[in-house]
Amino acid sequence: MKIATYNVNGVNGRLSILLRWLEERQPDVVCLQELKSPDEKFPRKAIEAAGYGVVYQGQSRWNGVAILARDADPIETRRGLPGYDHDRESRYIEAAVNGHLIACLYVPNGNPYPGPKFENKLRWYQRLQDHAAELLASGAPVILAGDFNVMPTDLDVYAPERWQNDALFRVEVRDAYARLIAQGWTDAVRHLHPNERIYTFWDYLRHRWERDAGLRIDHFLLSPDVAQRLKKAEVDRHVRGWEKTSDHAPVWIEIKP
DNA sequence: ATGCCCTCGCCTCGAGGA
Numbered sequence: 256m257k258i259a260t261y262n263v264n265g266v267n268g269r270l271s272i273l274l275r276w277l278e279e280r281q282p283d284v285v286c287l288q289e290l291k292s293p294d295e296k297f298p299r300k301a302i303e304a305a306g307y308g309v310v311y312q313g314q315s316r317w318n319g320v321a322i323l324a325r326d327a328d329p330i331e332t333r334r335g336l337p338g339y340d341h342d343r344e345s346r347y348i349e350a351a352v353n354g355h356l357i358a359c360l361y362v363p364n365g366n367p368y369p370g371p372k373f374e375n376k377l378r379w380y381q382r383l384q385d386h387a388a389e390l391l392a393s394g395a396p397v398i399l400a401g402d403f404n405v406m407p408t409d410l411d412v413y414a415p416e417r418w419q420n421d422a423l424f425r426v427e428v429r430d431a432y433a434r435l436i437a438q439g440w441t442d443a444v445r446h447l448h449p450n451e452r453i454y455t456f457w458d459y460l461r462h463r464w465e466r467d468a469g470l471r472i473d474h475f476l477l478s479p480d481v482a483q484r485l486k487k488a489e490v491d492r493h494v495r496g497w498e499k500t501s502d503h504a505p506v507w508i509e510i511k512p
Numbered sequence: 513a514t515g516c517c518c519t520c521g522c523c524t525c526g527a528g529g530a
Binding site for chain 2: 265267316364395404418421422437456458459461463500
């Protein structure tokens with residue numbers, strides 16, 4: 256089973272790119288972030304025509320998350336994290352697909368640091384930790400996938416020294432991610448590529464793509480039984496090189512059934 | 513310290529992104 260996460264940066268503006276990549280990669284499950292589309296404008300028909308059932312939580316202009324399942328209908332189990340005002344921001348959706356629980360999440364950016372947006376990001380991580388602990392305790396095979404808006408270590412940043420006071424790399428946020436991992440989750444990409452520089456995002460600015468000045472911020476966290484079945488974890492870097500593409504590349508894992 | 517680029521809305525600039 257192939258499971259992907261992709262911050263599309265506007266699902267309608269990116270529809271042709273998304274469909275081209277779906278056709279090429281043929282993932283079984285896809286978590287999308289940054290739909291930037293209200294529900295009534297979500298391109299459900301085009302995605303269904305490509306062979307995918309879908310659940311989504313949209314929002315006008317910003318945020319928005321969706322879960323796609325090839326030749327299946329994802330069974331939605333939750334939208335919004337417990338204790339978070341999900342009517343205001345669409346950042347979390349969860350569904351059962353093929354006997355797995357898939358959580359698609361989009362963590363707040365948190366900049367500028369310091370400030371209320373940064374504090375909100377830390378609170379969001381706390382709520383994610385609380386819910387993730389419950390998911391682990393349930394014993395279900397769980398995959399947390401999405402844009403975590405954190406580079407976990409120096410190896411995940413092209414220039415760590417320049418990012419010390421950025422909300423994506425502040426020690427408080429890296430600690431929050433580390434505490435999440437310490438619950439018993441496996442960072443799939445890092446687990447299979449322990450020493451490799453791997454990026455999933457390259458800013459549109461300053462020729463970051465051409466310079467390969469990237470960040471690894473899109474992650475898969477696997478519950479223990481899923482981690483044991485992990486076969487591959489890859490970034491579709493070439494998609495970042497397409498015309499009119501997202502600033503993120505799709506990331507995917509393959510697990511044994 | 514700021515712009516650099518890009519998306520969206522109903523809009524011709526601002527907000528947000530990371």
